[in-house]
Amino acid sequence: MKLHHSCCSLILLFLVSSCSNTKYLAEGELLYVGPKIKVEGKEVSKKERKSLKKEFTGLVRPKPNKKILGLRPKLYIYNLAGQPKKEKGFRSWLRNKVGEPPVLFSKVDLEFNKQVLQSYSENRGYFNTQIATDSTRKGKKATADFVINPGKQYKIKQVIFPSDSATLEKEIANTQQKSFLKTGEGYDLEKIKAERERIDANLKEIGYFYFNPDFIKVQVDSTVGNHQVDLLVKTKEETPLSARQVYKINEIVIYPNFSISNKQQVQTDSILKHNDFTIIDQMNTFNPRIFDRTLYFKKGDLYNRTHHNLTLNRLVNLGTFKFVKNQFKISNTPGNFLDAYYYLTPLTKKAIRIEALAKTNSANYTGTELNINWSNRNTFRGAELLTISAFGGLEVQLAGQNKGFDVYRVGTEMSLIWPRFLAPIALKSSSGFVPRTKATLGYEYQNRSKLYSLNSFKASFGYLWKENIRKEHQLNVTEISFVSPTNVSDLYNEQIKLNASLGKVIEKQLIFGPTYSYTFTNTMQSTKKNTIYFKAGLDVAGTIAGLATGANVKKGDTIKVFKVPFSQYGKLETEFRHYLKLTEKTQLASRIIVGAGLPYGNSAELPFIKQFFIGGTNSIRAFRARSIGPGTYNPAVETNSFLPDQSGDLKLEMNSEYRAKLFSVVYGALFVDAGNIWLVNENTEKPGSRFSSKFLNELAVGTGAGLRFDFSFLVLRTDFSFPLRKPYLPEGKRWVLDQVDFGSRAWRKDNLVFNLAIGYPF
Secondary structure (H helix, E strand, O other): OEOOHHHHHHHHHHHHHHOOHHHHOOOOOOEEEEEEEEEOOOOOOHHHHHHHHHHHHHHOOOOOOOOEOOEOHHHHHHHHHOOOOOOOOHHHHHHHHHOOOOOEHHHOOHHHHHHHHHHHHHHOOOOOOEEEEEEEEEOOEEEEEEEEEOOOOOEEEEEEOOOOOOHHHHHHHOOHHHOOOOOOOEOOHHHHHHHHHHHHHHHHOOOOOOOOHHHEEEEEEOOOOOOEEEEEEEEOOOOOHHHHOOOEEEEEEEEOOOOOOOHHHOOOOOEEEEOOEEEEOOOOOOOOHHHHHHOOOOOOOEOOHHHHHHHHHHHHHOOOEEEEEEEEEEOOOOOOEEEEEEEEEEOOOEEEEEEEEEEEOOOOEEEEEEEEEEEEOOOOOOOOEEEEEEEEEEEEEOOOOOOOOOEEEEEEEEEEEEOOOOOOOOOOOOOOOOOEEEEEEEEEEEEEOOOEEEEEEEEEEEEEEEOOOOEEEEEEEEEEEEEEEEOOOHHHHHHHHHOHHHHHHHOOEEEEEEEEEEEEEOOOOOOOOEEEEEEEEEEEEOHHHHHHHOOEHHHOEOOEEOOEEEOOEEEEEEEEEEEEEOOOOEEEEEEEEEEEEEEOOOOOOOOHHHOEOOOOOOOOOOOOOOOOOOOOOOHHHOOOOOOOOOOEOEEEEEEEEEEEEEEOOEEEEEEEEEEEEEEOOOOOOOOOOEOOOOHHHHOEEEEEEEEEEEOOOOEEEEEEEEEEEOOOOOOOOOEOHHHOEOOOHHHHHHHOEEEEEEOOOO
């Protein structure tokens, strides 16, 4: 691999400069480079010492300047920018936003940090910890030194729960089996706090509305000897009567058209009684039945925190309210009763949104698209969402040998979503998320100038529901697609004679059948080091129709509907992503996609629109869209090809990307992509395309780097990438790493691929 001499010089200059941060310090100032912590003592194990050292290191304040690969580039940028003359401007932005001021040793309070470490040790059960502090100076750098002897950790001998006959104490004692405090484990103040929260959460499930964790105390008896403690769980004597009582729900009052800015709307001159609910809405905005499906509480129910939260989640999840507020008040009815009030502020019922965007892809197409969306969030007074959209777009190929074959798209789609299961039998969901029934109807006209046009119709009816925030299901009872070509040019017909696979693009296609997908993700848990995303989709088309008609394309028994053979196949695609949080600012993201489609019965092959494709902006970025495979087949031999449209029945794709925040909204990435597609059956026109046991030796591999500009509402992504392995080359010559030459214009033209995209690739 060849690199420009100037690049090497720049890197060397950066390394040298980054090491000279201390020269900017004033006389007598020292740069604080972090703590040095030594944990010793024979009464703690080697594993304990290692763990405690890591914990103690994270507690020392202030934290030193951030380091990357042993350097402090942000501090260097701060020093390089110097003191700006103006508060605004590039120099000020560079110094104060990108850079970072030096952390001086004069800001380090050794005694304060000693107290912090001492307190933490005692909270972890190391009651006899001894700490010695000092500092070390080396040139203009200094460290804070701590030698810590934690002594032996105190263990829990026994946990004693209340034995009183009072109702509250009995209920607390009943939770003992689920206690976080375990005999034999080390004393830990954080676990004691968590135990109080756990007891409170359990009591909230059985009606103790006014109880809170502060009413519980855990007494520590360290006189039992042998570095052990007894923990006594008690309720405080000052616990008020209201916290000791169980409450039930009495009145449930709903204001579906509540305005925060106009409190006069909260009036009782228009009251509707519906089952257990009192609905106050002068505008009669919603059908009362939607509250039967969203509110968990009924009159006379015991207060329950889970039902409380599920009700709020469902009201928010309806998607028709801007604000959802809930309040419980002591009821005027004799006894321990609560009245529940729900104040709901609707979103604007009707809205129109216009979007204009520009786009480019790795096939040298640049274009624009306009989308107009009109929506009604309460179509039939049941929080139904009706959306009607129209779109149009143009893509022009500005480079390459096939300029002039532009792509035009126009279409429309209508969808209606009901916030419930719409079915002949009653279906219910106990989730905090509202189940949905969705019907869609759409049409698209696509014109590839000088080639052909396609009319595409689609319709679907199905259900979407979430078990919880992590698990989601989508079942389309039926999904229908019909594609019909028109205006096929003589030029395109001539090319079909040379390459029969082009004919698949303009075949009439009729696809109908159920589809199902399942998604699991915990990526919303930002505190976890490891998070995952998994999605599996199953598409089974024409199965019942094929069985009913006995369709068998191999015997010539092809069945047609409206003079078009219907497709019959099974297709499964899975995608797994893993995100490893390395630090607060860095992450390693990985993905693997495996897909397989099998035609049978009425079909000899998968319909073109259902086949697998690979390469492009969100796939293997070092290769242009749909330009890889199948197998070892070389798409470049298709000199007549207007667009790289290689497709397959099987797919394997793997990606890995290192992401790091550089400064402000700018993130950097280094990535490697690999994969290919294959055919199930041999195709004589595409030698090497059939799947075999040598599939791992037929993978395309690419690598690259890019920048991501994360503006919260939008992520703009730029990637530069190039191939490392080309599967269509002869065996033994597929790795092309030795050919990489950034200084060669010819190499860059044939291998360097630039992608501009919106959002992360995965």
